[in-house]
Amino acid sequence: MSDASLPLTPALQHQLRDWLQEDLGRGDLSAPALPPGRCRAHWISKASGVFCGGSLLDFLFRVLDPAASVQLLVADGEQVSPGQRLLNLEAEAAALVAAERTALNLVMRLSGIASATARLVADLEGSGVQLADTRKTTPGLRVLEKYAVRCGGGVNHRLGLDDAAMLKENHLAWSGGVEAAIKAVRAASPWPAQVIVEAETEADAIAAVAAGANGVLLDEFRPEALSDLVPRLRQLAMQRSQGGAVVLEASGVQPSELQAYAATGIDLISTSAPVTRSAWLDLSMRFS
Numbered sequence: 611m612s613d614a615s616l617p618l619t620p621a622l623q624h625q626l627r628d629w630l631q632e633d634l635g636r637g638d639l640s641a642p643a644l645p646p647g648r649c650r651a652h653w654i655s656k657a658s659g660v661f662c663g664g665s666l667l668d669f670l671f672r673v674l675d676p677a678a679s680v681q682l683l684v685a686d687g688e689q690v691s692p693g694q695r696l697l698n699l700e701a702e703a704a705a706l707v708a709a710e711r712t713a714l715n716l717v718m719r720l721s722g723i724a725s726a727t728a729r730l731v732a733d734l735e736g737s738g739v740q741l742a743d744t745r746k747t748t749p750g751l752r753v754l755e756k757y758a759v760r761c762g763g764g765v766n767h768r769l770g771l772d773d774a775a776m777l778k779e780n781h782l783a784w785s786g787g788v789e790a791a792i793k794a795v796r797a798a799s800p801w802p803a804q805v806i807v808e809a810e811t812e813a814d815a816i817a818a819v820a821a822g823a824n825g826v827l828l829d830e831f832r833p834e835a836l837s838d839l840v841p842r843l844r845q846l847a848m849q850r851s852q853g854g855a856v857v858l859e860a861s862g863v864q865p866s867e868l869q870a871y872a873a874t875g876i877d878l879i880s881t882s883a884p885v886t887r888s889a890w891l892d893l894s895m896r897f898s
Contacts (some may be wrong), residue, residue, distance in 0.1 A: 614687055614760035616665050622753060626670055633712050641704045649703035650898040653714075655690040659725030659891040662686050662761040663717035663754070664697060670713050675705035687724065687761040696893065710895050718890040719751075720758040726888035727762025730865060730881070737872035739879060742767045742859065746882035755885050767880055774804040776827070782807075788817040806857075812839055819846045825857035827880070833867065836860060836874035844875075 616622075655661070664682045671678035678701035684690055699706060731741050741764040747755045756766045768774050775795045777788070785791035792805055806825040807818035812835075818826045826843065828836060840858055847856040859878035860871050871879055 614757060616686070616754075616757045618665075618669055623669060625750065626666065627673055629712050629716070630670065630673055630709060634708060638704065638708045640707065644703040644707060647703070648700060649706055651699045651706050651895050652898065653696040653699075653893055653895050655694045655696055656692055656892040656894055658691050659689070659721055660728045660762055661688050661690045661696060661717075661721050661891075662724035662758045663720040666716060666754075667697065667713055670716075671699065671701055671705060671709050674709050675701040677701070678705060687763075689728075699895075706895075706897075714893055714895060716754070718893050720754055720761075721891035721893070722888040723755055723758035723884050724762035725891055726884040727759050727764045730868060730884065731763035733865070733868045734872050734879070737869070739872040739876060740765045742878045742880040743885060744861075744880055744882040745770070746886055748885075759884060762884065764884070765878075774806055774824075775799070776806045776808060778808045779810065782814070788814060788823075789821040792818075792821045792823060806859075808861075815839060815843060816846065819843050819856050820850060822850060823856065825859060827859045827861055828876070830862040831860065833870040833874050836871065836876060840875040 661684050664684070664686050667682070668678075668680045671680055679699070681698040682696070683698070684694070684696050690696060727741065727743075734741060743756055743759040743764055743766055745752075745768060752769065756769065759766060768776065777791045777795065781791050782788055785794055788807060792807070795803070795805055804824040805822075806827055807814065807823045808827040808829055809815035809818055810829050815826050815828060828839070831839070843856060843858060847854065857878065858876045859880055860874070860876050861880045863871050863879050863881060865881075865883060868879060
């Protein structure tokens with residue numbers, strides 16, 4: 611089970627209300643067919659995977675029925691199996707039906723990401739290498755999608771451009787090189803910030819470490835190349851004037867090659883695959 615947490619910030623609460631309203635529109639035309647009074651329902655999983663998003667449900671259902679009751683039977687980050695009951699619900703029948711689709715859509719999407727992440731993390735078990743996400747997220751869903759990655763056992767890279775400075779090919783070209791780019795960012799940053807350099811060549815990787823980068827993202831390197839380069843970068847990091855370790859990260863890695871990359875001595879493997887390629891986990895709501 612993951613130790614990830616998801617604070618229901620005012621901004622997230624506002625989003626959840628908007629997503630409910632998107633589905634409700636001018637009102638649920640099916641509501642008159644529903645019985646008056648309170649109703650009970652439950653959710654089941656129709657596939658194996660990692661559950662994620664349950665922490666959103668109490669708020670979602672209470673928007674439409676302040677007296678709604680949500681009893682979670684599994685926690686976010688927990689493995690589930692087909693036919694397993696996930697939670698019990700009690701609320702006005704109209705509220706349960708009106709919130710059903712929005713709630714299921716969010717939880718199925720997030721559970722799919724958590725499940726895909728967990729499968730990749732399992733391939734790295736025992737290696738000491740962590741799986742990190744990227745900024746390839748759905749606009750408006752970044753906080754939730756990155757939460758799902760944590761629930762699957764992965765770690766978050768930058769939440770946004772203000773979390774750390776990642777200097778890529780264009781930054782290096784336009785600034786005049788690795789050292790100039792790092793100096794420019796450090797001189798102008800309004801707060802202490804980590805500086806990461808994306809290196810596509812061995813020369814750029816060595817220059818980044820020598821210039822004091824906190825991390826180097828080694829893009830599209832083959833495992834055999836990294837096995838030779840990684841020890842040299844670590845040695846160089848220990849020799850530089852500011853000393854200290856450097857975080858070495860591989861990207862552009864195919865899932866089938868995770869173990870080969872983990873054996874090179876890197877710290878992180880970053881991938882967008884759990885967010886961009888995962889299928890939703892099939893869940894269903896059943897009325898009692």
